[in-house]
Amino acid sequence: MTAVRQATRPKSPPSSVLERYEPVIGIEVHCQLRTASKMFCSCSTAYDGAPPNTHTCPVCLGLPGALPTINRRAVEHVLTTGLAIEATFPETTRWERKNYFYPDLPKGYQISQYAIPLAAAGRLTFETSEGAISVGITRAHLEEDTAKLIHSTTADGRRVSLIDFNRSGAPLMEIVTEPEVHSAEAARRYAEELQLMLRAIGVSDADMERGxxxxxxxxxxxxxxxxxxxxxxEIKNMNSFRSVERAVGHEIERQAAALDAGEPLVQETRGWDDGRGATYRMRVKETSDDYRYFPEPDLPPLHVEAPGLEELRARLPELPSARRARYTSDLVLSAYDAGVIVSDPAMLTAFEAILAVGPQLPPKEVANLVTGDYGRAAKEIDLRTPAGLVGLSEPGELADLLRRILDGKLSRANAKEVLAEHIAKGSSVASIVDARGFRQISDVSALAATVDEVLAANPAAVADYRAGKPQAIRFLVGQVMKATRGQANAAVVQATLRERLDAADPGHA
Ligand SMILES: [Zn+2]
Known part of the structure; x- marks a missing residue:
């Protein structure tokens, strides 16, 4: 089962296409690194929502004579990423100028790394509906972001392009995979897992919608x-995980149709139009020769030293993949539950917090609570309060709720009501249970009369059960639960019902 389930999955290319052609997909990701200042100057990176061109200086405006200096934190972030993907590191790397003309690039070149990336030969492993896949990562390197072009129309109707240099020079990490991805779904899953990993190690917020x-x-x-x-x-302009899967799926179909018709394909860059659900030609592709890379004379080479690298390794948190593996092996969660919890920060916080206050609770029960009613309610609230899950409810209260269920003092039906009220009003589990007078009835003799009444009142269901429809018993259990205001122990009710029904049935002698 996949770790991520979607309500409506983008449709895959028809199997007839995939039987004849093998899609070969490589993925390039640019992500903004989480640093206080830009890549080569001390301008702040907190420019989101700021007026245009208020976070600039001679360096990031590309003024003549301005000299860049290296942001140490950005370098550490790429090295940390490299450690997380088990990459190798060069002893020395250098910077290169990637030359091209575009109005968002004030210097006429971008400082990047070409010949020797800061990290190389890594790998990322993730789950898909076809099982686990491991994709090789060719390289991860550092570069600087461009300015932002804003196309608009003036009051007198002229179409103009404005430039906001706030983003110019922000640190970017580029991560490139080997051509080892072979389906649209795997492309989406790679991007999702990469985002999860980058967030877990704290190097990027990696929000696709925010660029x-x-x-x-x-x-x-x-x-x-x-x-x-x-x-x-090459496909660009995919602004969500869903659009990655749709765009790649569409491109596979488009190329297959062209090949089938004997039409030659062109090496080009195509954009994804989410509204039309199709890719369109942007430009015929440049090759790296066109960029005339040459060494950056204003920056010294960068030396990667073992002690510094070991320090970063020691600070590496548990990675999502390792956490999933631990949850399934040590805590015996299903792969599905582990995947859902690890990929949702709110659920993850709650899961860990409840287990921390109730280490004796079965992890599977905690997982059910977190991914079930509580997780759903908390997720809705989490959207509105950044405080997250534990701010919503004390983990001790949730542990208390689970303990009452497991000790047989509270029925699961009643527990659901207690949870709903606890989430809505914030009152303690104990006070809600007391106020409502909830106590679970597990004693067979106390339930016998109600069971008999339900059997007498529902001859049709009884007949169905005896006619070989065992699922009819579920209706009868429901009737007993209703009659006891949810306080009956459902397992005891079911056993008692079955005993009566089978005993009185000549067919089951
Ligand atoms: Zn600057």
Whole structure:
């Protein structure tokens, strides 16, 4: 089962296409690193919502004579990412100028890393509906972001392009995979897992909708069994995980149709139009030769030293993949539960907090509570309060609720009501249970009369059960629960009902 379930999954290319062609997909992600200042100057990166061009200086405006200095934190973030993906590191790396002309690039070049990336040869492992996949990561390197172009129309109707340099020079990490992704779903899952990992290690907020994580995919097809790569097309403008899956799926179909019709494909960059659900041509692709990379003369080479690297390794938190593995092995959670909890920060906080105050509670019960009624309610509230899950409710209260259920003092039906009231009003579990007079009835003799009344009042269900429809017993259990205001122990009720029904049934002699 997949770790992530969606209400409506984008449709996959038809299986007839996938039987004939193998999609070969490489993914490039640019993510903004979480630093206080920009990559090569001391301008603040807290420019979200600020008036345009208020976070600038001669360096990030590209004024002649301005000299860059390296942001140490940004370098550490790429190294930390490299450690998380088990990459290798060069002893020395350097900076290069990537030359191209565009109005959002004041210097006429971007400072980047070309020949020697800060981290290389890593890997990321994640779950898909076809099982776990491990994708090789070619490289992760550092570079600077461009300014932002704003296209608008003036009061007198002229169309103008405005430039906001606040983002110019913000630190960017580029992460490139090997062409080892082979489905639209895997492309989406890779991006989701990468976001989860980047957030867990604290190097980026990686919010796709806010442009902090930009995903591009190189897609080509080759006939099944072929070794050679087909013509690859780069897709941009995918602003959500869902659009990554849709865009790649659409591109696979588009290329298959062209190949089937004998039409040649062009190496090009295509944009994704989410509204139309199709890709469109943006430009015929540049090659790296066009960028005329050359060494950056204003910055010294960067030396990666072992002690510093070990310090970063020691600070690395538990990674999502390791946490999932621990949850399924040590805590015996299902892969599905582990996946859901680890990918949801609110649920994760609650799960860990409840287990911390109730270490003797079965993790499976805690997981059910967190992913079930409580998780759903908390998620809704979490959207409105950044305080998160534990701010909503003391973990001790939830542990108390679970203990009452497990000790047989509170029925699960009643526990649901207690939980709803606790979430809505914040009153303690103990006070709600007392006020409502909830206590679970597990004593068979105390339930016998009610069971008999329900059997007498529902001859149709009794007949159904005896006619070989065992599911009819569920209706009868429900009737007993209703008659006892949810206080009956459902398991005891079911056993008692079954005993009566089977005993009095000549067919079951
Ligand atoms: Zn600056």
């Amino acid at each position: 902090q994580m930009r995903v591009e995919a190189n897609v080509s097809l080759r006939p099944r069994g072929a070794k050679e790569f087909g013509t690859r097309v």
